[in-house]
Amino acid sequence: MQKTFFTFCMFFLSMAFTHAQTIIQAGNFQSISLHGPLMYYWNNPTIAFQFTQDLQQQLLTKKGYSLDGNNISFSILKNIKEFSAASNSSTTFPVINMKLAEYPASLYLQQFYPDQLNDSSQQGIQSVILVEISIQQNGNAELFSRSLEVFIKKSNAIGFGVPFNNLHLSAKGFSELMKKSVEIILDSNNLNEQIELKASPPSMGDNFIIGAITNMPKIAIESKGLFSKYALNGKTELIRWDEQRYLEIILRGKNKTVLQPALNSIIVEKEKENPQAVFVFLLQEARNIVLNRNYQLVIPARISGNNNSRISNMPIVEPLEGNNNFMLQEKDTIAYFSIETDQLDSTKKIYPYLSSNGIDSNSLTRINDFSNAINFTSLYYLKGKIRNQAFSIEVGEFFRIIYLNNERIVLLSGMQQPERMVIFNPNISIELINELILLSYNRFFQ
Numbered sequence: 001m002q003k004t005f006f007t008f009c010m011f012f013l014s015m016a017f018t019h020a021q022t023i024i025q026a027g028n029f030q031s032i033s034l035h036g037p038l039m040y041y042w043n044n045p046t047i048a049f050q051f052t053q054d055l056q057q058q059l060l061t062k063k064g065y066s067l068d069g070n071n072i073s074f075s076i077l078k079n080i081k082e083f084s085a086a087s088n089s090s091t092t093f094p095v096i097n098m099k100l101a102e103y104p105a106s107l108y109l110q111q112f113y114p115d116q117l118n119d120s121s122q123q124g125i126q127s128v129i130l131v132e133i134s135i136q137q138n139g140n141a142e143l144f145s146r147s148l149e150v151f152i153k154k155s156n157a158i159g160f161g162v163p164f165n166n167l168h169l170s171a172k173g174f175s176e177l178m179k180k181s182v183e184i185i186l187d188s189n190n191l192n193e194q195i196e197l198k199a200s201p202p203s204m205g206d207n208f209i210i211g212a213i214t215n216m217p218k219i220a221i222e223s224k225g226l227f228s229k230y231a232l233n234g235k236t237e238l239i240r241w242d243e244q245r246y247l248e249i250i251l252r253g254k255n256k257t258v259l260q261p262a263l264n265s266i267i268v269e270k271e272k273e274n275p276q277a278v279f280v281f282l283l284q285e286a287r288n289i290v291l292n293r294n295y296q297l298v299i300p301a302r303i304s305g306n307n308n309s310r311i312s313n314m315p316i317v318e319p320l321e322g323n324n325n326f327m328l329q330e331k332d333t334i335a336y337f338s339i340e341t342d343q344l345d346s347t348k349k350i351y352p353y354l355s356s357n358g359i360d361s362n363s364l365t366r367i368n369d370f371s372n373a374i375n376f377t378s379l380y381y382l383k384g385k386i387r388n389q390a391f392s393i394e395v396g397e398f399f400r401i402i403y404l405n406n407e408r409i410v411l412l413s414g415m416q417q418p419e420r421m422v423i424f425n426p427n428i429s430i431e432l433i434n435e436l437i438l439l440s441y442n443r444f445f446q
Contacts, residue, residue, distance in 0.1 A: 024065035024094045027136065028084045031100035032077040035127045036166030037367040038102050041174045042074040044365055054179040062186040063135075063144075065094065074100070094143060099132040105151075124153045126168045131181040146185050149194040150177060154201055159358015160213055160413040160420065161203025162350055162398055170202040170357045171365040205354030205364050208347075208376070209399070213411065214361045216422045223417035228437070230421065232430060235290075239434050242285035244443045249279040249300070263300060263324045270302050270320065278303045282317070286438040291431060296328045297442050299339070317444075323384055327439060335439065337384025337391075345394070348376035358413075380445050387432065393440050400440040404428065410436065416446045 031039040041047050052072045059065040077083065083099055105125040109117050116122050132147040152168045169177060177197060184190050203210070221230040226241045249257045249267065259267070267279050282299040304316045319325065319339040327335040353370045357363040380395040386404075394401040400418075402410040409428050413420040418441055423433065 021060070021064060021066040022094065023068050024059060024096055024135070025068045025091055026072055027095040027097040029072050029074045029098045030077055030083055031074045032080055032083075033102040034080065034107065035102050035104045036164065036168075038127075038129075038167060038169060038174065039074070039076050039100070040367045041171055041365065042076060044171065045071075047171060047175055047365075048072060048074070050175050051178050054175075055182055058182050058186045059096070062183075062188070065096075065135075067096070068093070092138065095136045097134045097136065099130070101130045103128045103130070125151050126154055127152045129177070129181075131178075131185065133182070133185050148181050148185050148192070150181060151194065151196045153196060153198045155198035156200065157358065157413070157419065158200045159203050159356070160399060160411060160422070161206060161209050161356065161358045162396075163201045163203055164352075164355065167202055167355060167367060169199050170355060170363060172357065172363065173199050173202070200357070202355040203358035205351035205356055206376075207349045207351075209411065210356050210358070210361045210364070212408075212424070213359070213422045216424070218359065219421040219423065221412075221414070221418045221421055223414070223419060228418055228441075232423075235430075237430060237434060238289040239438055240287045240289055241438065241441070241443060242287075245283040246280040247283060249281060251279065260324070262322060263320070266320050266322055266324070267300075274302070274304055276305065279320075282319075282444050284442050284444065286442070288431070288434050288438075293329060293431075295334075295435070295438060297325075297439065297444075298328065299325045299444060319380075319444075325382075325384075327386070327435070329435075334435070335384060335386035335391075337382045337386075340381045340383075341379065342377055343381040343394075344375055344377045346375045349373040350376055382439070386435065386439075391436065393436070395440065395445050402436050402440060404432075404436075409433075412437065412440060414441070417441055 031042060033039045049071055052067070052070060055072065056067045059067050080101060105127055108128040109122060109125070113122075129150040129152065130147060131150060133145070134142060135144040137143050154168065157163070180195070184192055184195065219230055219232060221228050223229075226243075227238065228240075229236060229238045231237070249259070251257070251267065251271070270279070271277065279300065279302055282301050284297045286295040286297065287293065288295075300320045302318045302320060304318070306314055306316050319341075321338065323336050323338050325337050325339055326333050351373055353366060353368045353372065354364050355367050356365070376396070378394040378396055382391075382393040382395070384391065390405050392403045398413065398415055400412040401408060402412070404425075407425065409423065409425045410433060411422045411424070412418045418437060
């Protein structure tokens, strides 16, 4: 009898609570981006459904409303003038409307905060997202209206790949942004009108990085100045580069530089092409601090004047062709190699219509209606031998891919210094991997 009475009470309380809630219906949900493809994420059913769940929870928790329906559909506008101020619905239930607009940072600051354009704290802003929510009664009486400015700043990348220049949030990052924005706007105790969000930039989809690293351990590399440090197998690895130097190659006179015949022949031919050019050895010292090993990189190059008037003060530095580049450990040559520039690899594709977090292929999300692929072209391509083993390195703007005996062994991410690493073959000695990292990120390839 007591159990039956308890069950009846719980049922009664549940019914009473349900009737205490006010039904609210979805009105106009509209979005636009004046900056990039961010709002295309609304075409993804998973993102739309997750947002609906988050909105339902916040409306119930913060306002006591029960959202009618299980999915919100955003209209993606092409012109900001198409925004509707309110819903035309004549329903007796309250109606919630939402506007979402992304602006380029420079445009938004110039229009609304011109006095802050030179503020150093504003320099890192990439875009601004304006989120506005309103609640109406009987189609016109406004019960609630509030907006939030979200300033998107770039944080350190955590993934691998080629970043977008006009998309600053992954699909997951976008969902988290929307959840946080709704939570703040609907909370009457939270008076914030602006928030700052630091986001790791998404990467474009591809057929040679994201799939290969999805289930692989990612190694963080701490790089500062000329030093890089990382932990592997319980040990700390520490490597260092020194500043670049150069040594002029004297072609004539009693102080003429002694050259190998093959290199001498190349320089003779290059001099005929451009008698005004100067020939040098590009030099950079490097060091494995843990093992107390010193290295020197030597790259023969031609330095020519630049006819481009905009950058006339910047000479053109060209590595010379042939296997005339080498790496020394103390006085021993441990590597020699050729350097080619702008090498297209048609087997490696980049897909600018897909975004990813740069970590997991499951994060791939479409961000436009196209299906165009771009062939990967390396800035530099090194090929030769190191410690009597064939190696090659593809130097991209944002990453390096290292091969040993035609096997991909290491992927490094980072523009001017290594930031993350995936090791595909754990049997390669760490000493050799460090030597290849020192070679991959020498300062002449930046």
